[in-house]
Amino acid sequence: MSKDSMNHGSGHGAGAQRPGPGGGFGPRGMGMPVQKAKDFKGTLKxxxxxxKPFKLQLLLVLITAIFSTVFSIVSPKIMGKATTKLFEGLMxxxxxxxxxxxxxxYIGHIIILLIGLYILSAIFAYLQGYLMAGVAQKTVYNLRTEVEEKLNRLPLKYFDSRTHGEILSRAVNDVDNISTTLQQSLTQLITSVVTIIGVIVMMLSISPLMTxxxxxxxxLSFIATASIAKKSQQYFKGQQKSLGQLNGHVEEMYTGHKVIKVFGHEKKSIxxxxxxxxxxxxxxWKAQFVSGMILPLMSFxxxxxxxxxxxxxxxxxxxKAIEIGDIQAFIQYARQFSQPIAQTAQIANVIQSTIASAERVFEILDETEEVPEAVEPKEIQTPQGNVSFEHVSFGYKDNELLIEDMNIDVKSGQKVAIVGPTGAGKTTLINLLMRFYELNSGRILxxxxxxxxxxxxxLRSLFGMVLQDTWLFNSTIxxxxxxGREGATEMEVxxxxxxxxxxxFIRTLPDGYDTILNEEASNISQGQKQLLTIARAILADPSILILDEATSSVDTRTEVQIQKAMDYLMKGRTSFVIAHRLSTIRDADLILVMNNGTVIEKGTHTELLEQGGFYADLYNSQFTGQKNVG
Structure with missing residues (x-):
């Protein structure tokens, strides 16, 4: 995951912050920069x-929040009556x-009444939490389902144009941020508002002067807090910037520490x-010190x-304007009063961050989807593997065409090699074949x-793929x-x-076919990984094969094994081979030589060498090392 997304993922931590002593908030998170939405109102709506589907539950949350808060608010005034009675008796x-x-x-009755009120307050608080947890989780469940379904409908170009970290951050961290806010901050906000109103009413009923x-x-405390928070925000920005630089530097140094040692750059790195x-x-330290002044200043x-x-x-x-118990009650209310106000200010920041998260999630939901499926789709009953490109034009950007007027005709069972320098359009051709991208014009049959x-x-079930980058998952071999095929038997595997x-090689492993591959599949070699992906393709029994030569990073003996396995796989099937080493495709039925998105030469190995053109230059350069073939 990218550093940005990791940083973003931790952004909702402040939402769970609790008030410090005396009703103020501690320094943690104070003054931290808040991510803001571009369209706050629109995203909130x-x-x-x-x-909306949970209107009734939300109404019950509001009612339970009011009851829970009211019961806790009236308690100090009732307690004050017990204090007054005790004081009068003593005097x-x-x-x-x-x-x-x-x-x-009388005091005993007051205590019993207070216990009853506190129990009722706790019951309503429990009900409020229970109801809100249900609403929050169901809402986020629906949102997460929508995002998942949307990601399945997005074209490949969406994923190609964004980092995996960014997409993961939106689908996981941002949705979690919304969940946390709905479950915690929303109920805190309701409780805080009710507490502020209730406490003001109770304080006014005791003494307007003291209120x-x-x-x-x-x-005064808010002016002081705001000025310190503003100052500390500058230091927090600097801290985040330096932290990102430090993470990047450490990651770089650990990843390439062998290179650093070889070139003697240890001192420079340190x-x-x-x-x-x-x-x-x-x-x-400036950020922590300055923000750390907030709590003592508020307390002062x-x-x-x-x-x-x-x-x-x-x-x-x-x-004799008020009773002694009223002073005790009033001081309790004064302490209660500052807490929800500070809490509301904190929640306002959390909500800003949450709306920004929601906006990022909605951006995914608003992305242009793949072209809809055909209304009356056709089906190939017995696939033969004949492939034709007719006047195909394509560009990743509308105004910049990569492939123009491409015409290719491949017969069933032919082995077609695609060669050319890096960036020639070889992989693009495969992406178009499998309809990962839509054509600008022309058609593929x-x-x-x-x-x-x-x-x-x-369409994609007709293809089998063996790529240079092997893809294996954390499970058994x-x-x-x-x-490769759903419902395959043990014998078929x-x-x-x-x-x-x-x-x-599978049987030489301690657990054979039950060997668990770790997350990176690093407990088997690169060549063994490739053989497993070939086995998967053989099991799938596709009509058309796409092979990205994968023998560049293995030893000679394993290369021979992989080549044999690939030859077996290609028998009787139409095969498209992206060739890196031209010596491996001498026997191809058709070689397509690509450069700058265009097929500039086509023919067999012998024919192309006789032409003495681009292919001949590429082929000869592999022995003289003059050109790079990608």
């Missing part, structure tokens, strides 16, 4: 559409009033590392507010039927060979392996 006893005592029965003190001191590391240290301003509230409350108690009149699945000269 579109995301809301995915929530009467202190004054020596006859028969004075603390009314523990005014809290409301005045609050903006100096580079120390320079980048120093930059990271400087921006890192909040504490000043508490002092002012306590002084004002004391004066009001002496004037298989057994007289236009490939656009066949279903893509049926048996499963990897059987991938073994027969295919024998035909590909792979049976012998």
């Amino acid at each position: 579109r995301l809301v559409i995915y929530l 009467m006893m202190f004054k020596g009033v006859p028969g004075a005592k603390i009314d523990f029965t 005014l003190i809290v409301v005045v001191t609050l903006p 100096e580079q590392f120390e320079e980048i590391n120093e930059k990271l240290y400087q921006s890192g 301003i909040n504490n000043i507010g508490y002092v002012l509230v306590s002084v004002a409350g004391g004066i009001l108690v002496t004037k 298989i057994d007289g039927i236009d490939t656009r009149d066949l279903k893509r699945e049926k 048996r499963d990897n060979i059987a991938y 073994v027969a295919a392996a024998k035909a590909a000269n792979a049976d012998h």
Whole structure:
């Protein structure tokens, strides 16, 4: 995965952050740059559409959130009554009033009521979490399914023009980001808004004067926080930049450390590392130090507010304007008040990042899909393997044609070699044949039927491919060979392996056909991997073969084995061979010489050598090393 996508993937971490002591947020994540959407409103509206089927559940989430929050909000005021009753009893006893005592029965009733309220609040909070988890996961399930289906309908050029990391980041990290926000931040936002409203109402019911003190001191903490966050954001940007450079440098040095040692660049590499590391240290400690000041500063301003509230409350108690328990309740409310406001500001950032993620996901969903299948598709009942290119023109960009007016006629069972320098269009020809890309003009016929009149699945099932880059997956050798044909029996798998000269080496492995290939299939050699892909192609029994010569990175003995297996595979089948070493295609029925997207020569090996043209130059250069054949 690309570094950008990895960085992006960790972007939703702030969404799970919890408030620090005193209702403020800790330094972690504060001041970090927030990714913003290009069209916030449009993307938000579109995301809301995915929530529409869950209107009832969302209404219940809102109701349970309100009840849960209200029950927890009224508790401090009720607790204050118990404090007042306790204080009154003590004062009467202190004054020596006859028969004075603390009314523990009243206080007991208050405690039972509070326990009941807290239990109810917890039950509603549980219901809220349960309902929202269901809504979030179902919404993201639908979105993820849509993305998966869309990726299956996208043309190959979409994947060719983007890195795997970027696509994975959108399909996995961005969707996870949406899931986290829906499940956590949305419920936090509802709870925070209800808490803010409820706390203001409760504080006003106790004392409008003390409420005014809290409301005045609050903006001071936000002004201080905003100015520090702005400053720390610059340092965080520098930290991210240096971290990306450091990751890139370390990855490069580890990947090519043999080359570095051979050329004696260790000192230079270490100096580079120390320079980048120093930059990271400087921006890192500044970012952490500056953002670390936020919590102490917020606590300091909040504490000043508490002092002012306590002084004002004391004066009001002496004037019998409020009761002693109300001061206790009010201080609790003041502490509760700053927490949801800070939380709301934090969630606003998370939502910005989430909408940006949603926008990236919707960009996938809005991509142009493959040309739709034919309305009444044709089918080749008994494939022969005749292939014709008629006046084919194609370009990856509309205004830049790579192939112009190509005409090729290949008969059933012929071996066709495609040769030419790197970038000549050899692979493009194969992509067009399998309809990974659409033609600009002309047509390709298989057994007289236009490939656009066949279903893509049926068209591609006619082909077997053995490429230079072997593709094996993390499973048994048996499963990897059987991938060639659904429902293949054990006997058929073994027969295919024998035909590909792979049976012998498979049986020498400790677990034979049950040997598990690791993720990179690095527990077998390159040549053995190639023999397995040939066995898979033999099992598939295709009508037409596409072979990208894969003997360049193996030893001579293995090359002979692979060549024998490929010769067996090509018997009686139409074969297209992308040739790198021209000595291996002397016996081809037809050689197509390509350059700059055009077939400039065609004929047999002997005919082309006699012409003394481009092919003859290429062929001779392989012995003199003058030209590079790709």
